[in-house]
Amino acid sequence: MVLNVKTQTDNYNIILQRGAINRVAEFYDTAKKALIVTDSGVPFEYAKTVSAQFSNSIIKVIPQGEKSKCFDVYKDLLEALCENEFSRSDCVVAVGGGVVGDLSGFCASTYMRGIDFVNIPTTVLSQVDSSIGGKTAIDFSGYKNIVGAFYPPKVVIIDSDVLKTLPQRHINNGLVESIKMAAACDKDLFEFMENNDLYENVDKVIEGSLRIKKYIVEEDEKEQGLRKVLNFGHTAAHAIETATGLGDLLHGECVAIGMLAFSSPSVRARLTSLLKKYNLPTEFDFVGDTILEALRHDKKSAGDGVNVVYVNEIGSFEFKFLDFNQLDDAVKGAYLK
Ligand code: GLY
Numbered sequence: 001m002v003l004n005v006k007t008q009t010d011n012y013n014i015i016l017q018r019g020a021i022n023r024v025a026e027f028y029d030t031a032k033k034a035l036i037v038t039d040s041g042v043p044f045e046y047a048k049t050v051s052a053q054f055s056n057s058i059i060k061v062i063p064q065g066e067k068s069k070c071f072d073v074y075k076d077l078l079e080a081l082c083e084n085e086f087s088r089s090d091c092v093v094a095v096g097g098g099v100v101g102d103l104s105g106f107c108a109s110t111y112m113r114g115i116d117f118v119n120i121p122t123t124v125l126s127q128v129d130s131s132i133g134g135k136t137a138i139d140f141s142g143y144k145n146i147v148g149a150f151y152p153p154k155v156v157i158i159d160s161d162v163l164k165t166l167p168q169r170h171i172n173n174g175l176v177e178s179i180k181m182a183a184a185c186d187k188d189l190f191e192f193m194e195n196n197d198l199y200e201n202v203d204k205v206i207e208g209s210l211r212i213k214k215y216i217v218e219e220d221e222k223e224q225g226l227r228k229v230l231n232f233g234h235t236a237a238h239a240i241e242t243a244t245g246l247g248d249l250l251h252g253e254c255v256a257i258g259m260l261a262f263s264s265p266s267v268r269a270r271l272t273s274l275l276k277k278y279n280l281p282t283e284f285d286f287v288g289d290t291i292l293e294a295l296r297h298d299k300k301s302a303g304d305g306v307n308v309v310y311v312n313e314i315g316s317f318e319f320k321f322l323d324f325n326q327l328d329d330a331v332k333g334a335y336l337k
Contacts, residue, residue, distance in 0.1 A: 007134060041097075068103060183271060198278065213230075238294070
């Protein structure tokens, strides 16, 4: 399947095909010189497979984890581009998850005022969400994604065969973003998810998510309005991450719990049973007011309340302002046993 995404400056294709990682030349000019960026958690064979298809390429392996989305690693990549005399007609290729994609995309967006960026996402989370829509960034001075650019890739190549090496927990972690999009935007996809095994239907889940995301980013590329729907579950997730200091939970797992606070009781019940099927957490050990405190200080808070994405019925959403009393009720209703 090929989906074309229109942006304010360009169009790009998303390729969703098994085995596509072996056929990069069908989708992009592999005569260009390529800096291939991957991380230490991604099987090296994927970067090698991609590299072998370019006539001239170098591979940079960065340490796995969010900590790599920093100025120092960004600087290392820029140095590699300079030292290897990359020109404006060369490219940066990401082979990895969201961290690799965000960092490589930002590097491509700034080197010589912008060179080609190709994204080959290798996790469910990046295949269904972060590789689409042109967001690139690094973390800086304690703030997540504070330095970055909207910089569309030239092509996104998604090969679900690479997921076979992804640990089960990370597959489930990525599925949360698909469940989130279906819950807020696509009743049919959500019902499909309730009635079918997502592992056996991973291509359909990816395709359904990509169609939703394409619609959203074409309507609102720079997140002025509609694109904020993708924050469903994230407001409470960030508060949980702050309240627990991240603890043992992955980001998608926090989003899973986070969606439950801003859903109607019937949506919460359906979400809970779907999330449980994939061993995703649905409970939060509510201790004192820590999560409420974190929510009150969320960057989306506005005076005496917080703007949230609220799902009242599967397949639709509203942007809602909750004052602090309503926020307390929502959080306690979802988590206090
Ligand atoms: N992952 C959220 C967005 O692309 O806007």
